[in-house]
Amino acid sequence: MGSDFTIRRTLVFGAAATLATASAGAQEYVTAVGMLDGTWEGDLGPVDGAGLSPARLRGVRLVISGQTVAVFVPDNGSAIEVKPGAFSIQRDGTNAVITSIEVDPGRPRNEGWVETWCFVITLRDADTLITNFVRVVNNNDMPPDEPSARFSQIAAGELRRVADDV
Known part of the structure; x- marks a missing residue:
């Protein structure tokens, strides 16, 4: 026994x-404010400043689930995932940083383009996500005086929770 x-x-x-x-x-x-996990949608408006190219993200969607995140943008009436599987998330409580850095897959490193996307987010309340977006592109093989050779974009706004069942 x-x-x-x-x-x-x-x-x-x-x-x-x-x-x-x-x-x-x-x-x-x-957290006491809520949780980041869920599906968030909204518009991010351009931020003006020296060296910035205009950026407006309409209908951007972030889907956050634990340590997994996906970014979607509208395309002909449906949402398409941007850079599938490329985004990572660092998070703590109400805040997170969502990033992706990609290089030109067909070129040796530092000879093609390099593109960085970053979303910096925090909860305003359980259903509102303060969101800042930064995009930086460097086309290493283009002359520096070309307007599209090197540029950065910043957009900001609030996304609304549209689902929390992720």
Whole structure:
């Protein structure tokens, strides 16, 4: 009986610990303001400044789930994913930084283009996401005086939660 009791006790405590760990993982991203996980949509307007090219993102969608994120933009009435699988997210509580850096796949490094996208976000409240977008492009193989050789864009605004079931 002693060994049966020990085995049952180990199984019960082990199952309880596993459930507690799984539950803690799901709650890890919830804050007093709300949580970043969900689907967010809205428009980001251009920010003006020296050296900036105009940028306006209409209908941008961020889908955040734990350490996974996807970015979508409208295209002929539907949403298409931008740079599928390329975005990563660093997050802590109400804030996150979503980034992607890509290089020209057909050229040796530093000879083609390099493009960086960055979304810096924080929760205003449970259904509003303050969002800043920065895009920087360097076409290394173009002369520096070409207008599209090197440029940066900044846009800002608020996205609204449209779903939280991710």
